[in-house]
Amino acid sequence: MALISPSRRLRRTPFSEGVEAAGVKAYTVYNHMLLPTVFESVEADYHHLKSAVQVWDVAVERQVELRGPDAARLMQMLTPRDLRSMLPGRCFYVPIVDETGGMLNDPVAVKLAEDRWWISIADSDLLFWVKGIANGYRLDVLVDEPDVSPLAVQGPKADDLMARVFGDGVRNIRFFRFGLFEFQGRQLVIARSGYSKQGGFEIYVEDSALGMPLWEALFAAGGDLGVRAGGPNLIERVEGGLLSYGNDMTRENSPLECGLGKYVSDSQLETCFGGRALREERAAGSRQMIRAISIEGDLPGCDRVWPLFAGGACVGQVTSAAWSPDFGANVAIGMVARAHWDAGAVLEVETHEGMRRATVEAAFWI
């Protein structure tokens, strides 16, 4: 691994002081901001995440705020997912698609009120697209990045830790719902969500000044629960099939290829961006699809696209891979062409350290 040059452009977060004190070893850069990725080691962090509770600095999940009379109209314009059933207090995973049907981001929309939304984004400047659309259509809506920095609490003991800080009411938050809970006299949005399969919460910390007090309160309350600092874990997310925008999908991919068809509503395809392309793809069938893939042998880190081959022809690519201690296998995520995407298909993957045998799996590992 190489070093990262420090600069203001790679933004620190309201929790950086805590992250550094916890001994962060590596970062990635995400939405022009530092995202801590390793504390003890990727594997040690993984075991801990699955057995205890971690606090994650995911301030990189920046918010695009929509506020004003046209906020709901704009939100619906942005995604092929039908939002008519969405009430305030709900979070919806929403593919955002351009005019060609390509993915621009795969955020979570948070409906605060009919006229106020947050879009909690993956790694692209979705703000620029949303502002461009709002300007082009002359919508009556303000679009901006507010001072909101999510802090995630993830792991099997997340409910216990959160209850100690916010009260037992947090236990009643249902999946992808949120409530308002008090911290130091301020009301914070807390959702049951997060980028792991271990369960937990995301706290939308509205006001950077609350960042370190909240970080410290969580660690002070969770000593006996074994709370540690952590971050999105490569092994755990690949086991669980959690896609990563920029890794497993890009603007080159449609949401249907990404296995997100259930978030593409037929009712929206007449009006949403890329609707025609998505209708045609749905009618004809996708030519490739996201799949769980296992790989044999020793693997280098997957820092680039690894082509998949069948009989010498390229039939897809692997974009994330890791050794899974719990499943005793190299787990991976890739796109596979239709003729080869059935479970059990045996392929070859060309890593940058040589060819390996790969198998299409029926499902992800969790």
Add this chain to the structure above:
Amino acid sequence: MALISPSRRLRRTPFSEGVEAAGVKAYTVYNHMLLPTVFESVEADYHHLKSAVQVWDVAVERQVELRGPDAARLMQMLTPRDLRSMLPGRCFYVPIVDETGGMLNDPVAVKLAEDRWWISIADSDLLFWVKGIANGYRLDVLVDEPDVSPLAVQGPKADDLMARVFGDGVRNIRFFRFGLFEFQGRQLVIARSGYSKQGGFEIYVEDSALGMPLWEALFAAGGDLGVRAGGPNLIERVEGGLLSYGNDMTRENSPLECGLGKYVSDSQLETCFGGRALREERAAGSRQMIRAISIEGDLPGCDRVWPLFAGGACVGQVTSAAWSPDFGANVAIGMVARAHWDAGAVLEVETHEGMRRATVEAAFWI
């Protein structure tokens, strides 16, 4: 400095193989791509840049391509700079401004033809804004990121090295103009431009497959010129007052504050995005402005905003700083409020390792 976690999302470039072989020590992340920043050391690289010639992997300067009947119209909509005098073969530095007058990017526009432009971008997904505007205004133009990766050749011996590879014709390229030159049977756009004050060229490598052959040709031709791999150098760019988007300016800043008033044309302010805000700011005078600042004492790396104080009140901020061996001073870039921006004003700057004395300079150091 911390380590950077590898992933496909932090894209490699067509030159990564050469960069690694040259012993890269650190990167930054820029436009979701790896930008090499250090080879020997920041200071050794700086001395070499100023005395010899370097080849820089600046593939991170991604292009937004506009192609079609409305390309020129769209390009003019995007910037307050009047482009009517711009002929094909020219490069223009163009502030890109949103509806509030805030900077979205500060790219170089490359006019290939009336109906075909490249926008060579700084670190933000300008593609998303441009696509949003093109869609919102239903313009007849294709907007995409083509397979074009700039490679810069910078330093006092840049002309000699380039002439050996492309012929003496490159010596006649004027500043911010470009010509087409052949390499391995392909015509490449070569501009006299680059992110240093040492002179040189940017080669727009159209087709990733040409990347390593061109890299190797430059090194093979330049052994006796002392050619080395390099990258944008913090010390040299601060000495020269080369602003960095995301460091020295963000969406919070107008182009007038950034000292880019000469690229804001009165004739465009009736129609460009943010025109009203820019007219009002121009009439009233900017409340703060980019300034060269010298700082006394030992400095940590400037990885965050350092507030500037006068008499206990915050009057600005420093966003880039480095020790300059050639000028024997800590050179810095910051924004300073009007009452304190005159040359000679003495301020205090709050680094994350304590207060230092700072002085507003009359000009940058080169």
